[in-house]
Amino acid sequence: MILFPRRLAGYLAKSVLLSTLAAWAVLLGFITIIDFVSELRDVGKESYTLSHAVLYMMLTTPRRLYELFPTIAVIGSLLGLGGLAAKSELTVMRAVGLSKLQMGLAALIPLLLLTGLMVINIETLGPAGEQRAQELANSKSRQLIMARYSGLWAREGDLFLNARGNSAPHTDENGQSWVELEDVRLYQFDDKGKLLSLAHARTAIHRKEGWTLNNVERTWFDARSVRVEKIPSERWDTELDDSTLAAQLARPRYLSSAELRSNISYLRRNQLDSLKFESAYWARWFYPFNVIVLCLATLPFAFGSLRSGGFGKRLFIGILIGIGALLVQRMFVGLADVYRFDVRWAYLFPPLIILGVCWGWLAKRI
Numbered sequence: 001m002i003l004f005p006r007r008l009a010g011y012l013a014k015s016v017l018l019s020t021l022a023a024w025a026v027l028l029g030f031i032t033i034i035d036f037v038s039e040l041r042d043v044g045k046e047s048y049t050l051s052h053a054v055l056y057m058m059l060t061t062p063r064r065l066y067e068l069f070p071t072i073a074v075i076g077s078l079l080g081l082g083g084l085a086a087k088s089e090l091t092v093m094r095a096v097g098l099s100k101l102q103m104g105l106a107a108l109i110p111l112l113l114l115t116g117l118m119v120i121n122i123e124t125l126g127p128a129g130e131q132r133a134q135e136l137a138n139s140k141s142r143q144l145i146m147a148r149y150s151g152l153w154a155r156e157g158d159l160f161l162n163a164r165g166n167s168a169p170h171t172d173e174n175g176q177s178w179v180e181l182e183d184v185r186l187y188q189f190d191d192k193g194k195l196l197s198l199a200h201a202r203t204a205i206h207r208k209e210g211w212t213l214n215n216v217e218r219t220w221f222d223a224r225s226v227r228v229e230k231i232p233s234e235r236w237d238t239e240l241d242d243s244t245l246a247a248q249l250a251r252p253r254y255l256s257s258a259e260l261r262s263n264i265s266y267l268r269r270n271q272l273d274s275l276k277f278e279s280a281y282w283a284r285w286f287y288p289f290n291v292i293v294l295c296l297a298t299l300p301f302a303f304g305s306l307r308s309g310g311f312g313k314r315l316f317i318g319i320l321i322g323i324g325a326l327l328v329q330r331m332f333v334g335l336a337d338v339y340r341f342d343v344r345w346a347y348l349f350p351p352l353i354i355l356g357v358c359w360g361w362l363a364k365r366i
Helices: 003-040 052-086 089-095 100-123 125-140 145-149 242-249 257-269 274-297 299-306 311-339 343-363
Strands: 152-156 159-163 177-189 194-207 211-223 224-238
Touching: 003 052, 003 100, 052 089, 052 100, 052 125, 052 211, 052 274, 052 299, 052 311, 089 100, 100 125, 100 299, 211 343, 257 274, 274 311, 274 343, 299 311, 299 343, 311 343
Parallel strands: none
Antiparallel strands: 152 159, 159 177, 177 194, 194 211, 211 224
């Protein structure tokens, strides 16, 4: 009798897995088609071709998989359990010894495995694909990737950088990439906020070994005089690199956790606002928690069909609760940004509230 319920649990998990994958394929295909139609409108702009659009969609698929999964997990678990309930198979499982708790845990097993894959995906394929996709998207315009740095401001200690010009990434004959900023100004202040020097460089080039400033005109502001010196080229020692600058303008949710931690450290070190990076960072940690809690919270709508009909209505309500919980969480995250409270509470409370309400209802039926 012990082995038989285990086989039933495996059968239940398989049903939930197949339902989740089917719902995933349908929604992913639907969203991909919509995005692809949008990309087709840009085909023909500058050097952007149809093959670029197709490759762009392929490269951004890992990110879409990750973003869709919490909603898909709710739909898949409800569809899988609901399909078994509609054929009275859940009733048979109860008769042979499986409790609702055991069935709920069995339904979570495939979802946990998929959640683990999504966590790995967003740390590896997701960021790499987004960076490559951004390079393709930049071929729509003459101002390539570094066009994003027009008007860029960055800080390193008491030094402030402003790059006003547009440029593009380059690749040498060895395949090594390097970045160039144009019309760069460096403002150096003392501890009291007094301007010590202003350096204007025609270009600032970042290679593997560091930054080089070219055609530099530096103005020193002394107590009773102003000195100006011109330097053809000089090395600039700083911890800023091209990836740090890019991250300031990129969407933090498309960066890996390591990149997010690095940028949070940089921003805090320079007393800059790091909240959007912290929000994206903690979203990664709470991602598995959200998936599990939302799936557990919607189980009453699947098991409720054991006693009564109308599963379609229960499915609809369950999906609304799952999606609504995610929307409420985003609202709390926005409030954390406005009122400056710890964003971890914003990720923690909404799912727990939903879980408490739904399990309070489910507890009366177990």
